[in-house]
Amino acid sequence: MALSPAFAPIPAFARPLGWGSGWGRSAWDDPLDRYPDRLSARAASRSRDSREGRVEVSRFAAQGDAAAALGHGPVTVESESGDGPWFDSGKRATYEAAIENALVGAGYDTLHPGATPGQVARLRITRQVLAPAEEKRSPVSGTAAMGVSNRGSAYGLGINIDLTKPRAALISTRLDTRIVDEASGKVLWEGYATIATREGDGDWSDDRIASKLATALFDNFPKADPVAVPEN
CATH class of the missing domain: 3.30.160 (Double Stranded RNA Binding Domain)
Structure with missing residues (x-):
C-alpha cells in the first residue's frame, strides 16, 4: 500500500497581492512620487529672494x-x-x-x-x-494621492509642518x-x-x-x- 507523504508543498502566490514587486519598492512609494511638485512647491517658495x-x-x-x-x-x-x-x-x-x-x-x-x-x-x-x-497661513498642510493598477491599489498621504513666519x-x-x-x-x-x-x-x-x-x-x-x- 502506497503511503502518502507526511508533508505536501504549499503553493505560493505568484506575487504579493496588489503591492508591487519585492521589498525594494512598493505601491506605497508610487502615489506621491508621481507628484513631486506638490511636495517641493512649499520648499521652493521659501527660498531667499536673490534681490x-x-x-x-x-x-x-x-x-x-x-x-x-x-x-x-x-x-x-x-x-x-x-x-x-x-x-x-x-x-x-x-x-x-x-x-x-x-x-x-x-x-x-x-x-x-x-x-x-x-x-x-x-x-x-x-x-x-x-x-x-x-499672508498668514496654516502651519500644517498635506498631500494625498491614490494609485490604481491591475495589481491592486495604494493610498499615500504626506503631511508638511511649516513653522516659518x-x-x-x-x-x-x-x-x-x-x-x-x-x-x-x-x-x-x-x-x-x-x-x-x-x-x-x-x-x-x-x-x-x-x-x-x-x-x-x-x-x-x-x-x-x-x-x-x-x-x-
Missing part, C-alpha cells in the same frame, strides 16, 4: 573743467523727501549724515559749507514695495545724490544706489542701509562707471 541685500549703483560725472572741481572745497548737504509717507525729517537726517561722511572721505569740507561759494549735494530718498508681505514685504530703498555748483547751478556729478531689504528686518536698520548706500555711491569718487557691489 535681498544686493546694492546696485549708477553714477554720472561732468567732463573737462567741471570735473576738476569735484572732490575738494566746501559742500553743503540738503535733502528732500520721496513719494509717500516714507521718510520724515528725522530719518532723512540719518542719510544726510551718511552722505556727509562719504563726502569727507572723498575730500570735501563739510565743516565750513558757507565759507565760500562751493558745491551743494542734494539728496532724495525713496522707497517702493518690490514684493508684498506674505510669513515673510515681510521686500522693500527697495533708493538714494539719489546730485552735486551742483552753488554759483552756476551746473550739475557736476550725480548718481543713485539702491538696496532691497525685508521690512522690519533687524539686520537692516536705517543706519546700516544709509551707510551701505552712501559708501557704495561714493566708492572711487568721482568715478562715473556703473559699479557692482558685493552683498556682504
Whole structure:
C-alpha cells in the first residue's frame, strides 16, 4: 500500500497581492512620487529672494573743467523727501549724515559749507514695495494621492509642518545724490544706489542701509562707471 507523504508543498502566490514587486519598492512609494511638485512647491517658495541685500549703483560725472572741481572745497548737504509717507525729517537726517561722511572721505569740507561759494549735494530718498508681505497661513498642510493598477491599489498621504513666519514685504530703498555748483547751478556729478531689504528686518536698520548706500555711491569718487557691489 502506497503511503502518502507526511508533508505536501504549499503553493505560493505568484506575487504579493496588489503591492508591487519585492521589498525594494512598493505601491506605497508610487502615489506621491508621481507628484513631486506638490511636495517641493512649499520648499521652493521659501527660498531667499536673490534681490535681498544686493546694492546696485549708477553714477554720472561732468567732463573737462567741471570735473576738476569735484572732490575738494566746501559742500553743503540738503535733502528732500520721496513719494509717500516714507521718510520724515528725522530719518532723512540719518542719510544726510551718511552722505556727509562719504563726502569727507572723498575730500570735501563739510565743516565750513558757507565759507565760500562751493558745491551743494542734494539728496532724495525713496522707497517702493518690490514684493508684498506674505499672508498668514496654516502651519500644517498635506498631500494625498491614490494609485490604481491591475495589481491592486495604494493610498499615500504626506503631511508638511511649516513653522516659518510669513515673510515681510521686500522693500527697495533708493538714494539719489546730485552735486551742483552753488554759483552756476551746473550739475557736476550725480548718481543713485539702491538696496532691497525685508521690512522690519533687524539686520537692516536705517543706519546700516544709509551707510551701505552712501559708501557704495561714493566708492572711487568721482568715478562715473556703473559699479557692482558685493552683498556682504
